[in-house]
Amino acid sequence: MTTHAPLRRAAVTATLLLGVFALEADAFADRRTEAAAKDAIARADDDYLQSNFDKALKRLRVAERMCGEASCTAPTHAALLRDIGTMELRLGTADAAASSFRRARKLDPTIRLNPSYDTKDLREAWEAAVAPVQLESGDFTHRPAAEQAASTPLPVYVVSATTETLASVVVKYRNDAMRTFRRAVLARAGEGWGGYIPCADVVAGSVHYYVQGFDKDGALAASSGDPNHTFSVPIRESIRGDAPSLPGQTAPAKCGEDDVQALHLDEGSRCQEDRQCKSGTCSSGRCKAVQTFEQEEATSGPRPYARVWIGVAGSMDLTVPAASNEVCAQAAGVSTSGYWCTTADGKDYPPPARQTALVPGRGGAPASEITPGSVHITATIDYAASANLLLGVRFGYVANAYPGDAASAAGKTIGPPIHAEVRGTWVFGDEPLARSGLAPYVFLAAGLARFDTPATVMVAEKGVAGERAVRAWYVAGPGFGGIGAGARYAFSPRVAFSTALGVDAAIAPGAFAVTVSPEMHLQYGF
Secondary structure (H helix, E strand, O other), X not given: OOOOHHHHHXXXXXXXXHHHHHHHHHHHHHHHHHHHHHHHHHXXXXXXXXXXXXXXXXXXHHHHHHHOOOOOOHHHHHHHHHHHHHHHHHOOOHHHHHHHHHHHHHHOOOOOOOHHHOOHHHHHHHHHHHOOOOOOOXXXXXXXXXXXXXXXXXXXXXXXXXHHHOOEXXXXXXXXXXXXXXXXXXXXXXXXXXXXXXXXXXXXXXXXXXXXXXXXXXXXXXXXXXXXXXXXXXXXXXXXXXXXXXXXXXXXXOOOHHXXXXXXXXXXXXXXXXXXXXXXXXXXXXXXXXXXXXXXXXXXXXXXXXXXXXXXXXXXXXXXXXXXXXXXXXXXXXXXXXXXXXXXXXXXXXXXXXXXXEOOOOOOOOOOOOEEEEEEEEEEEEEEOOXXXXXXXXXXXXXXXXXXXXXXXXXXXXOXXXXXXXXXXXXXXXXXXXXXXXXXXXXXXXXXXXXXEEEEEEEOEOOOOOXXXXXXXXXXXXXXXXXXXXXXXXXXXXXXXXXXXXXXXEEEOOEEEEEEEEEEEEEEEO
């Protein structure tokens, strides 16, 4: 044992040394790859000056493949992709160049165009590829600036198809240091509306904003974005490309110290325009108080929403019928159990001429268990009394209903398998009927409908050997009242899908049932 101990210690020491050597070798390889990548970038610069774009592209691609996923730092890898895009553009593959530019910006959000290649056409292609994506939905057409210099007014220009119906347009903005949104007023400019976010609020980081338009009554008539979905513009100490500007105007100059101070006026200070005030509102020559976003929304008027909603709904009853024996036996043709029996082809059983044909004690005993019942398919119409409250009616057909005539002849249910209902629905949230998205809701309902639950029972007839299977229907209703809750998803302020779980109490002379009804509902508003 003692003889082998030094050998074991030597083996362990050698293993550790090999591990350390491997780690050092990997680190050296990474440093070497990083250095090779930077060298390729420098050599590609020389190739570019000689218009040897193809050679430069091959050199950069080799270095980019060597970098792989983790062998180079993100800034170096991004620089390779940026310069690859430059060479691709020079070789006429604009789509490939745009893809490389976007990959570079994704790896390093702070990366800029290589100053060695800073020409107008290249800068335009770079800015078009890495510019913030325009919002996919909204009432305004707007392309945010690619970037802006700090302490320089940020131009905002929007166009709307409903420009003629708008009385005013505002941009609500904040920078990274602001806790609430401020407001700047846009003025009519050409085919749209334009204005500036004040330079005092354009500080290094980002400016986030959205746009709203109001009609002559002060009601919100158009919007692009909201506090949770904003346009964003990077703000840098300096920018290399052309400064952003409004259409047909020169780019705004950087503000001086006096200008910045003049844009920080407090409530009650004398002012000439909105941008001079901290609140972003100059009224009657004085700055108004700073408003929170909630206060601004409260004074902006309610959002427009569809008043009339039409749709189609479907639901199915799940019931636990009352336990009973002798359910097919009737006294003077009238059921005393709430069950009414039929043959497989839907005829009343037993027929009037054979009311006493059943063997006593063998007239059918359904199990008391959860059973699928009727299916309700209805057309719906609702009126939006507010942006939260829907009042409506439903009318339709009840499938899988009791097919016999005996129950209706005895006055225990209505004859036709119909569903007629009045309903009130409260949708929770801030004006949910005027917005897209998910919202919970509750409802109350009442009306007339068939609530019939089938079961198969075995009966025996006098003088007939064996038993036969018949259908026993627990017939409840037609009167009912119900409550329920669910979730409503609005694909837009005019199209919504909802699903809910309702509980209905169905009452009939001599029968009572509580049903659980899952339902689905598709609506269109106008």
